[in-house]
Amino acid sequence: MRTGLLALGLLVCAGGLGLAVHAAPGRRLPGESQGVLALLLGEARFALGNRLFLQADRYFHGGVFVAPGTEEQEVTPGTRGSGREAGTGGGAAARPAAVGESRVGEPAVAAWDLWTRLNRSIRPYDHRHLTGERYEKEILPWLWAATVCNPHDSLGFEVAGYWLARRLQRPAEGLRLVEEGIRHCPDSPELEFTRGEILLLTMAQPERAVEAFQQADRKWRSLATVPGAEPDILLHARTLLYLGDIRARQGDWESAQAYYQEVLPIAGNREVVEAALREVRARLAAGQSQVGGDARP
């Protein structure tokens, strides 16, 4: 037993030291190291990457796996928490589970099934999210591992970039990560969108943000032409809205009007877009009447 343990320990130690060196601040595994993972795991590294991403989601929910469809309000990049965030500091459960209580989607426990009742008293099941910088950083190691295992899945880069830039107030790190994701996933409109949001909302660089959103728009349109692809229409709408808003703030009313008109048929909240269009048209009209006035003798 001791020989086996020592051999296993030396192997893991070598791997751990290698990880520690390469995961030093600001460093990522160099591109050629992907060959090591591919050599060791083959295609299984993609499944492992997905699993690691789910682990990050589990950590966000306090270690509890939340099955799809049982979320009260889905937390996605760009939204602010959920309806049942339990206070700060990774906080207390909103309500302790009653003994033997069923979870959503789980069958009711039979009265004689003492073991299942006991299990449900021991396992925490309440729905909670990590809140506050102190606790939100806990998901980062798993997101990092997911992007290392499967760099061709844009979701890990997207979520980690959002988390770093907008929840942990490290926009430079978040932007760098998203740009690395773009290098691995050059066709992903989601990553360009996230890059645009980071540049606009946390780094106050609207011109670079416009370039990123335009890239997102271009990649989305390209993806829409692929047979069988189902690009995210909501993402496209949000991209056009950002472009319209930025152009409006810059005083480019014609461009803003064009973007708002394009997004109106697919907007989730038509009233907001119609109000923005009315304002832009009013500005355009005021600008034309002013020009006409200047031209009058």
Add this chain to the structure above:
Amino acid sequence: MAGRALRNVLTVATACGLELYRRRDVYVSLLLAAVIVVPLASVNVFGVEGAVRYVREVMLLLVWAFSLVIGVTTAARQVPAELEHRTIYPLLARPLSRGEFILGKYLGAWAATAASVLVFYGCFVVLGALKEGQGFPAVLPQAVLLHLGFAAVVTAMALFGSVVLTPSANIACCLLIAAGMLLFGESLAGFASRAPAPANWIGWAAHAVAPHVEFFDLRLRLVHGWEPLPWGVLCGVLLYAILYSAALLGAAVWVFRRKPL
């Protein structure tokens, strides 16, 4: 007479416990845990410091894995080693009953496993303090207590297996059962309710009889800072550990008394 029996049991237990110290399994396990956890704890992904839960989770996984292996292997080799080296004959020639012998071996194996568990948790607390700069979580005393209950059940299971199976089969079965229940014990009832016959009968039988060692696993609460268990639930789980271990020991004593040496 009860006093003499207790002295006999404690004598056998002490010898058993000292054996673990001599074999150095705990030191190797600690060294292995250190070479895995220390580099992991020094990683700061994306330049962000302070993420500790993944380190806690990895360390607790190692603590549970090593304590399971130490508990099963320590208890599993007690009786076969005595039989193989023929040291059991002078032992039983003394005023030491077979029941006292089994109980003494169990107590020694459990005490040795419990000592290693306490050492592992001590290292866990130290690592947490170094990484986080805080004291231990409120649920830690309960987690340690239940882990000792886990050690009680697995050592009893291995000791029972040592009087009915060969050593290698015993170790394999005990490790498989314990690991299987830790991973799938919670979903056993769900599987049994959905499976067609006869799989559902097997599932319900396993759910009723198999050692539910997942009851003792508070890693989720410990890693993610959930509240401690209600004291009623804690006592219920400890009672389960005592009764299940007692049943296995009773069965081991019954078999050993009838076993030709």
